[in-house]
Amino acid sequence: MPLLEVSNLRAGYGSVPVLHGVDMSVEEGSNAVLLGLNGAGKSTTLMTLAGLLPATGGEILYRGRPLTGPPSARVRAGIVLVPEGRHVFPALTVRQNLRLGAWTVRRDARRVRQNLNDVHSIFPRLAERADQQAGTLSGGEQQMLAIGRGLMSSPRLLLIDEASLGLSPKLTEQVFAAVQLINQRGVTVLMVEQNAGVLAQADTAFVMQQGRITATGSGSRTLEDEAVRAAYFGS
Numbered sequence: 001m002p003l004l005e006v007s008n009l010r011a012g013y014g015s016v017p018v019l020h021g022v023d024m025s026v027e028e029g030s031n032a033v034l035l036g037l038n039g040a041g042k043s044t045t046l047m048t049l050a051g052l053l054p055a056t057g058g059e060i061l062y063r064g065r066p067l068t069g070p071p072s073a074r075v076r077a078g079i080v081l082v083p084e085g086r087h088v089f090p091a092l093t094v095r096q097n098l099r100l101g102a103w104t105v106r107r108d109a110r111r112v113r114q115n116l117n118d119v120h121s122i123f124p125r126l127a128e129r130a131d132q133q134a135g136t137l138s139g140g141e142q143q144m145l146a147i148g149r150g151l152m153s154s155p156r157l158l159l160i161d162e163a164s165l166g167l168s169p170k171l172t173e174q175v176f177a178a179v180q181l182i183n184q185r186g187v188t189v190l191m192v193e194q195n196a197g198v199l200a201q202a203d204t205a206f207v208m209q210q211g212r213i214t215a216t217g218s219g220s221r222t223l224e225d226e227a228v229r230a231a232y233f234g235s
C-alpha cells in the first residue's frame, strides 16, 4: 500500500482551477520528485496535500485512509511542508526557529531533544549557528534551517518545495545530499524541483504540466528521457 495515493485531485484559487486531476502514488520510504516548469501547479499540489488549500475534487489517501482536516492535524499525522521561499523567522535565532518546528511534539521533551540531535547531525552548520539570528544566515543556510525546522515535527512524509531555488550548484548539491540522507533515515520525501539534477537520487519522478501529471517513471529513466529533457529542461 502506498503511503500517499492521489487520484484525480483538483484545486485552484477562487474560481480559477489550477489542478485538473492529478494522479500520483508515493511508496513509503521512497524519494519522489515532482518536476515541472514555472506555473505548472507544483506548489498548488503541495499546499493542497498540506491542507493549506482545499481540494475541489478527487481524493488523497494517506496510509490508506482519506486525508481531510486542517494543516495542524496533517502535521500531527506526519505530513510536513517545507514551503517555497524558506520563510524562516528572521529575528529569531536558529535554535528558536527549530523549537517552533517542534510545536506539535513540544510536550515530548525527549522527542524534541532527539529531533534536534538528528537535525544537527544532518546539518552541522545549524549547530554551529544555533544562537545566530536566522535573517543573517546565507540563503543555503536558511534553506537548511527551513528543512531542519520541518524535521523537528517528526515527519513521516516530508514535502519540500523548490529547495534549490536561488542556490549555487555547490549548495544545491549539499541540500540534495542532505535530503537523500533524511530519506535514508526513513522519512518518505516528495520534493518539488525545477533542477533536473535531483533525478539522480529520485526513486520516482512525476512530471507536471498545466495541472496534470504527464509522465511518471524512475528518476534515472526520466533523466535519460530525451523527450522529457527537451520539453522541461530545454536541453
Ligand SMILES: Nc1ncnc2c1ncn2[C@@H]1O[C@H](COP(=O)(O)OP(=O)(O)O)[C@@H](O)[C@H]1O
Pocket: 013, 016, 018, 036, 037, 038, 039, 040, 041, 042, 043, 044, 045
Ligand atoms: N495565490 C494565488 N492566487 C491565484 N492564482 C495563483 C496563486 N498561486 C498560484 N496561482 C496560479 O496557479 C498556477 C500554478 O501556480 P503554482 O502552483 O505556484 O506553480 P508552480 O509551483 O509549479 O510554479 C499559476 O498559473 C499561478 O499563477
Ligand SMILES: [Mg+2]
Pocket: 042, 043, 044, 084, 161, 162
Ligand atoms: Mg512553486
